[in-house]
Amino acid sequence: MFEITDEAIDCDALKRSVQQDDCGGFVSFEGWVRNHHKGRDVVGLSYSAYRELALKEGTKVLAEAEAKWPGARVLCTHRIGRLEIGDVAVCVAVASPHREEAFAACRYVIDEVKSRVPIWKEEFYADGSDAWVGCDGCKKGGAHHHH
Amino acid sequence: MSAAPKVVGLMLAGGKSRRMGEDKAAMVFRDGQTQLEMIESLLSDVGVESFLSVRADQDAAGRLDDTIVRDAFGDVGPLGALASAQAMRPDVAWLVVACDLPMLSKQAVEQLLADRTPSADATFFSSRFDGRPEPLCAIWEPSSAAAVRATVDAKKLCARHLLEDGSLDVVALTPDDPTALDNANTPEEADAIRKQMAGEPRQVIVRYFGVLGAEAGMPSESLATSAASVGELFAELKAARSLVQDAAIIRAAVNDEFVDWAAGFDDGADIAFMPPFAGG
Numbered sequence: 001m002f003e004i005t006d007e008a009i010d011c012d013a014l015k016r017s018v019q020q021d022d023c024g025g026f027v028s029f030e031g032w033v034r035n036h037h038k039g040r041d042v043v044g045l046s047y048s049a050y051r052e053l054a055l056k057e058g059t060k061v062l063a064e065a066e067a068k069w070p071g072a073r074v075l076c077t078h079r080i081g082r083l084e085i086g087d088v089a090v091c092v093a094v095a096s097p098h099r100e101e102a103f104a105a106c107r108y109v110i111d112e113v114k115s116r117v118p119i120w121k122e123e124f125y126a127d128g129s130d131a132w133v134g135c136d137g138c139k140k141g142g143a144h145h146h147h
Numbered sequence: 148m149s150a151a152p153k154v155v156g157l158m159l160a161g162g163k164s165r166r167m168g169e170d171k172a173a174m175v176f177r178d179g180q181t182q183l184e185m186i187e188s189l190l191s192d193v194g195v196e197s198f199l200s201v202r203a204d205q206d207a208a209g210r211l212d213d214t215i216v217r218d219a220f221g222d223v224g225p226l227g228a229l230a231s232a233q234a235m236r237p238d239v240a241w242l243v244v245a246c247d248l249p250m251l252s253k254q255a256v257e258q259l260l261a262d263r264t265p266s267a268d269a270t271f272f273s274s275r276f277d278g279r280p281e282p283l284c285a286i287w288e289p290s291s292a293a294a295v296r297a298t299v300d301a302k303k304l305c306a307r308h309l310l311e312d313g314s315l316d317v318v319a320l321t322p323d324d325p326t327a328l329d330n331a332n333t334p335e336e337a338d339a340i341r342k343q344m345a346g347e348p349r350q351v352i353v354r355y356f357g358v359l360g361a362e363a364g365m366p367s368e369s370l371a372t373s374a375a376s377v378g379e380l381f382a383e384l385k386a387a388r389s390l391v392q393d394a395a396i397i398r399a400a401v402n403d404e405f406v407d408w409a410a411g412f413d414d415g416a417d418i419a420f421m422p423p424f425a426g427g
Binding site: 052053054056078113119121132134 | 354356357358361396398400403404405419421422423424425426427
């Protein structure tokens with residue numbers, strides 16, 4: 001199940017959910033909020049999502065992973081809202097009979113989620129400015145409104 | 148191997164149009180033609196001879212008897228109409244077309260004819276709303292007649308169920324022109340389709356995500372637009388709201404589905420504009 005939450009992610013709960021006696025390998029990924037981005041000091045960030053479409057697309061990604069690596073059990077939770085440095089933004093948990101599938105499926109899920117799921121990140125910097133991340137192709141100059 | 152059976156059109160005009168309140172076959176949507184005239188002309192354009200399906204006692208508007216298929220199964224609906232046609236001409240493949248498809252295009256019918264699989268029992272389009280069979284514009288081969296007749300005799304009247312229950316060998320096509328099969332059963336649906344055709348204003352909700360929300364100064368708004376596609380709508384709003392981003396890096400969605408810029412939308416649509424994603 002792909003989930004979106006505005007609370008702290010319980011990564012251990014995801015691990016327990018995919019755990020199964022016929023699985024010999026477990027791989028997980030956590031995306032942490034770090035304190036720098038492109039040379040700038042980050043003090044926090046805010047994730048927002050198009051919830052309905054994000055849940056749909058995220059669910060598709062997980063189903064694709066389980067189809068590509070039969071036997072793998074995959075879960076992913078993404079957090080939205082205001083996050084502080086060190087918070088977990090996203091957690092992917094994969095259990096499978098053997099380790100090859102677990103590594104591959106985990107990599108696939110985080111890469112696809114980043115690319116296809118409608119979630120946005122606004123970063124806040126030590127100098128008081130902010131920027132929408134991932135928008136390298138975006139033009140600058142729009143009015144910014146702080147929420 | 149014998150040649151594929153000839154395709155002959157069956158225009159369904161025997162419905163009572165209860166919800167519409169007026170005869171759907173006689174309604175005019177475009178070019179000054181009634182629905183019946185539009186479909187007949189379309190079938191003629193693609194080289195398909197057409198028959199009119201009517202109820203047992205319905206006035207057939209002066210048509211010659213040999214161009215009519217009168218319902219012989221108690222006026223139970225489209226499957227009965229089809230069974231009547233197949234009984235009359237068991238040698239042909241019947242291209243059944245409902246009279247309440249105002250957006251039906253020559254392109255849609257040509258695709259159906261081109262991708263028809265005569266060795267199957269039926270070829271149809273999948274609905275753009277739920278992916279299920281769309282029986283309102285479909286080709287039923289002679290080999291489907293026994294199953295159709297059995298279904299009607301058993302008083303099971305849903306053509307869609309028959310096409311998906313596994314008793315027939317079927318071919319489902321994805322329509323190149325998905326809105327061609329939108330049907331109008333009620334006055335409200337007819338109005339919405341007319342507005343879309345005339346480019347008349349539709350009331351929609353627009354959601355601005357990521358940096359677009361900051362540029363627009365709001366996360367969403369309700370507005371009226373005559374735009375025929377989400378691409379046109381974005382261009383309108385880019386100007387009206389002074390949005391900085393170019394369509395080239397924006398993605399659109401309508402009613403929680405990703406769409407491309409050419410996609411249209413109905414009254415009441417929920418439209419989203421999304422800059423590049425930055426999750427994870």
